[in-house]
Every structure is written in C-alpha cells, then in structure tokens.
Amino acid sequence: MVRPAPDTAAWYRLERQGSTLRVVVGGAWVRSEARRLDPLLRTLDPMGCTRVDVDCGGLARLDTVGAWLLLRTKRVLEHRGVTVQPINVDREYHALVHTIDHECRAPPVTLPPRHTFAMRLERIGRGLCQAVHQGYLLIGFLGLIVFETLATVLRPRRLRVAALVHQMEETGLNALPIVGLLSFLVGVVFAYQGADQLRRFGADVFTVNLLAVGVLRELGGLMAAIIAAGRSGSAFAAEIGTMNVNEEIDAIQVGGLNLTEVLVLPRLLGIVLTLPLLTFYSNVMGLIGGAVTCYFDLGISVPVFLHQLRGALAGGTFWVGLIKAPVFAFVIGLVGCHQGFQAGRNASSVGRHTTQAVVESIFLVIAADAVFSVLFSRLGI
Amino acid sequence: MNAGAAPPVVIRIRGLLTRIAGRVLHDNIDLDVYRGEILGVVGGSGSGKSVLLRSIVGLQTPAAGRITVLGQELRDLDGDALVRMQVRWGVLFQDGALFGDQTVAENVQVPLREHTDLPQRLMDEIASVRLSMVGLPADAAGKYPAQLSGGMRKRAGLARALALDPELLFLDEPTAGLDPIAAAEFDVLVRELQQSLHLTIFMVTHDIDTLRATTDRIAVLVDRTLRIGTMASLVHDPHPWIHEYFTGVRGRAAMIG
Numbered sequence: 001m002v003r004p005a006p007d008t009a010a011w012y013r014l015e016r017q018g019s020t021l022r023v024v025v026g027g028a029w030v031r032s033e034a035r036r037l038d039p040l041l042r043t044l045d046p047m048g049c050t051r052v053d054v055d056c057g058g059l060a061r062l063d064t065v066g067a068w069l070l071l072r073t074k075r076v077l078e079h080r081g082v083t084v085q086p087i088n089v090d091r092e093y094h095a096l097v098h099t100i101d102h103e104c105r106a107p108p109v110t111l112p113p114r115h116t117f118a119m120r121l122e123r124i125g126r127g128l129c130q131a132v133h134q135g136y137l138l139i140g141f142l143g144l145i146v147f148e149t150l151a152t153v154l155r156p157r158r159l160r161v162a163a164l165v166h167q168m169e170e171t172g173l174n175a176l177p178i179v180g181l182l183s184f185l186v187g188v189v190f191a192y193q194g195a196d197q198l199r200r201f202g203a204d205v206f207t208v209n210l211l212a213v214g215v216l217r218e219l220g221g222l223m224a225a226i227i228a229a230g231r232s233g234s235a236f237a238a239e240i241g242t243m244n245v246n247e248e249i250d251a252i253q254v255g256g257l258n259l260t261e262v263l264v265l266p267r268l269l270g271i272v273l274t275l276p277l278l279t280f281y282s283n284v285m286g287l288i289g290g291a292v293t294c295y296f297d298l299g300i301s302v303p304v305f306l307h308q309l310r311g312a313l314a315g316g317t318f319w320v321g322l323i324k325a326p327v328f329a330f331v332i333g334l335v336g337c338h339q340g341f342q343a344g345r346n347a348s349s350v351g352r353h354t355t356q357a358v359v360e361s362i363f364l365v366i367a368a369d370a371v372f373s374v375l376f377s378r379l380g381i
Numbered sequence: 382m383n384a385g386a387a388p389p390v391v392i393r394i395r396g397l398l399t400r401i402a403g404r405v406l407h408d409n410i411d412l413d414v415y416r417g418e419i420l421g422v423v424g425g426s427g428s429g430k431s432v433l434l435r436s437i438v439g440l441q442t443p444a445a446g447r448i449t450v451l452g453q454e455l456r457d458l459d460g461d462a463l464v465r466m467q468v469r470w471g472v473l474f475q476d477g478a479l480f481g482d483q484t485v486a487e488n489v490q491v492p493l494r495e496h497t498d499l500p501q502r503l504m505d506e507i508a509s510v511r512l513s514m515v516g517l518p519a520d521a522a523g524k525y526p527a528q529l530s531g532g533m534r535k536r537a538g539l540a541r542a543l544a545l546d547p548e549l550l551f552l553d554e555p556t557a558g559l560d561p562i563a564a565a566e567f568d569v570l571v572r573e574l575q576q577s578l579h580l581t582i583f584m585v586t587h588d589i590d591t592l593r594a595t596t597d598r599i600a601v602l603v604d605r606t607l608r609i610g611t612m613a614s615l616v617h618d619p620h621p622w623i624h625e626y627f628t629g630v631r632g633r634a635a636m637i638g
Contacts, residue, residue: 346481
C-alpha cells in the first residue's frame, strides 16, 4: 500500500454500496485538523444505511484527538442502531484505539458554565456572607490572641525573644528608608499646599501650625501604619500561608508547640513595639520635609520654624498621634496573621489572603482613626 | 520501526557540566535516549537526577556541554521555535504541579487552550478522554487538585503532560509517595501509555520496582557521571553505590519479585 505523505490534510469520503455505507478516511487525523472535522462528524448522516464500514487504510497519522473523533463517530452511529465496523486499521494504531475505546466508557462530564447572571448574583451574596463570617472569625481570633498574650504576660519565659527581635528588625528597622522617604515627601507636599492657601491671607507663618497639627495628629501615624500594613501585614499573611502549604503549621502543632506562641506573638508584639517608633520617626521626617518647603518657598528660617512649632505643640498634639500607633499595629498584626491562617494550600489562595490582609488592615486602620478622631474631639483633646 | 538499524536518538547530551552554587553536579556527561524507549535515571539523593531532567527541558542552564532534543539544540531556540519544541514534550513534576485554582479538567485543557483552536465542547471531550486514559474516574474532572489524593494528582498531572500528544515524556519520581499497589498500577499505566502513544520516556526515579517494571535501559548517576546499561548488566557493576543499590535488601526483594 502506498502511504500518502504524512502531512496531508485529513479527509473522509462517503461511498454508498446498497445498505452499507463506506466511510473512507485518510490523511493526518491529528489535533490541528480537529476544528474542521469536529462539526462535520458530529452531524454525519448514515443516509439510512444499517451498516457502516470505516476504512482507515489511508490514515497517514493518528493522534489521540483524531482517534477520539473516529471513536466518537462510531459510538454516535451505534447509538442510532447502526452497525459500525472499522476496517484496515494499521497495526501501529491498534494500541491507541484500543486504549481509548477500552478506557473511555463514561460520557464526557459537562462542566457547569462559570459566568451566568445567576452565578454573579450568587457571588455577590456569597461575598457578603463571607465578609460577615470573616468578621466573626476575626473576633474569635482576637479572643484567642488576647488570652494567649495574657498567658505569656504571666509566664514571660514563653516569649520567643529571638523571633521577636527578628520581627522587630523586619517590621521596624528595615522599614526606615521607605517610611522616611515617603513621610518627608508628604511633609513637603502638605506644606506646599498649606502655604499656597495661607499666603493669600498673609498668614504664611501659620503653615508651620498647619503642618504640626496635620503631620503629628494624622499624617505621620497614618503613613507609618499604611506602609506597615503593606510591608508587614502582607508578609505575615504570606509567611504563615506558605508555611501552611509546606505543612510547617502541622509540624508545629503535632510537635507540642503552641502555634500562637511561635508564630503570632512575636509578629504581633514586634509590630506593636515598633510601629510607635516608626510613627515618631515618620513625624520627624514629615516635619523636616515641611521645614524644607517653608525655608525655600516661604523663606521661614529654621529657628523661626522651630519657635513657631513649639507654639503649635500646645495640648496633646504630639501624643495624640503616637497613642494611636499601638492600636494600628495591633490591628495590622492581627489581621495579617489571621489571614495567613485562613489561606488554603495553594498558591492562589495564599495570594488572595495576602491581598485581603492588606486591604482589610488598611480599612480597619482608617476606621480606627475615625473612631479616635471622634473620641478626641468629644474629649476636647 | 526498521529492524537492524539503531532507532533515532531523541535526546543527545554531550559533555554536560552542571554547576550549582559552586558544586559540580554533572561532570562531562554523555547520554543518548532512543526513540520509543523508557530510560530510567537513578542515583542517590542530591546526586542531581532531577537537575539533569531540568537541564534537558531548559529549566537549568548547563555550565558547559550540548543538549540536543528532537534534533534541535535547546540553547539555539527562542520565541516560537522554543514553543514549537515545548509542545512536543510533556513533563510530569513530582507532585503533579497542577494549577491549584483550576479544576482537573481545566488543568488538562490548559495546553489545548494555549496551543490549539479546538471548540470548547471538543476540548471537554478530549479532557475526559485523557483523564480516563490515565485511569481517573469521570467525577475527578470537576474537582480541584486539593481535593485529590497524591496518586490522583500524579495521574492528573500525567493527563496534562499528555494533553498535546507529545513524542517525549519526562517523569520526575512518578511513584514517589505512592503506596506499593498504586505505584505498581502507575508502572503498568506508564508502560501501556508508552505503547499506545509511541512515547519516548525519560524517567527519574528511586524506585527499583518501577525500574524493573518499566525501563528498557537504566542510567545511574554516580560520582558526577552516568553509567548506562540494562538492569541485567548493571547488577554486576562493581561500583559500591550501584552494587549496594541493586543487591541491598530492597534491591534483592525487587529482583526476586
């Protein structure tokens, strides 16, 4: 038999002989031909014949997709009461055809469509329920952490000092460059905007007061907290989530170690101790940025700036900003660790929960800041 | 296949030198893998078996030497040419390396979606053909990898590796982590698929039972070089590691079996 060149396109031909239909197939029945053949074969009409012979002698190549198309056609015809007989099947293809015919008995599973309108609605509902459930779980986690923290306070030897110091370095020391740079720039920008407005009233020098109140009460602390949420909150979630993927969490649990003590407390305590320091640093850098603007834009010299600043620091302005920092830190640490534990054992889940840790902690930080503002104004601070 | 003439070489390695973090793992390795054979690569832990596999598929750049796969040197390929090469092989990684956010059927369809223009309905059919070929039940199609056992994940990974009818299949420790019965079933499956799909298989393994059940030839990675032979010839190799491997307790048990 003369074989056609291996790369000829797949073809088939119908020949009717009495009540027998001969389907002569040839060429390369491979994946790249399937798009064309698939709809034709799906609707192949036996033309009233009760017997179909499939002559495979002309096949130049056959891969799994091609073999499946032939077998599917055979089954569809048989289902309609037609006897189907493959003939002239090359020995080379026997094993493949046999494997597919033998193994693939189950009808193909039709997967549910992923994007119907009802499913979108369901997604919204599910999302809402999940958010509520998240809040519920977070409160449970908060209880656990408070309990464990108290236990540690009573038995300080349980505290892992090395891990704590490491976390303080990670969340505090290593954040200095970025916190410093961003706070400095925010100070510069803030002073510029203030100076532009106040200059119209000839009240240039009060830019310093604006800066002091703005940076010390709000901006310094928020900048530090938001950067900490982005750097450390995400790191907590990703680290703990990945440890879960690697079964390290399981190893800690079965090894008689306390999960909270080993993983959560060093991180939480680390960030609670360092964020106030970062906030202070952020405040200083913000003021320096403002001072630079004041010097170049308004011609306010450094001694004048400092004198005016001392006047602006009346009341609790300085402490009001700092006192919020531990609360922000606690929220960031709590949410970060919690999301880490929530993550499932695959890459996308870890990613999703890391994102959620950052979003949730920034949201809670700003919400807490609003609560503080109301509280302080009621207290007249 | 023409009788008499040697079958064509699918993978040709010449003078391979691999250095990782200053440590030489492979020193001047030569290897030919012939079309239609199953080659098993064994060696101690950390001897660089998996690294050898990774070097061939281009995940690890060799310090020196030439690796030719399916007649083309991988180093020379880029862009489309590399993709055309990559659709001609399939790789099963140790734990299946399934994409965790997609169902098993979607995982199998990833190569189809990327490299073919088949209609969705046909792709669903092909995916379920593949899954039944590797012995997975029909209801596994809609499950996520995390819901499968280790053995099923490997089978699903194999189905994905076979999605494009590759000529060449790489298996990294295909039976590691499976119970002996599942491992034996996997061996049979590999052998059957090799025959029905006319595959050439490059398999890294520890498992002496798998070697005996599936491989045509064996390459042992010792002292940074390869010793190549059949099971029968390597049993008599005087090298202490090889001797211990084949005649140790596990080795003898496998021979008797």
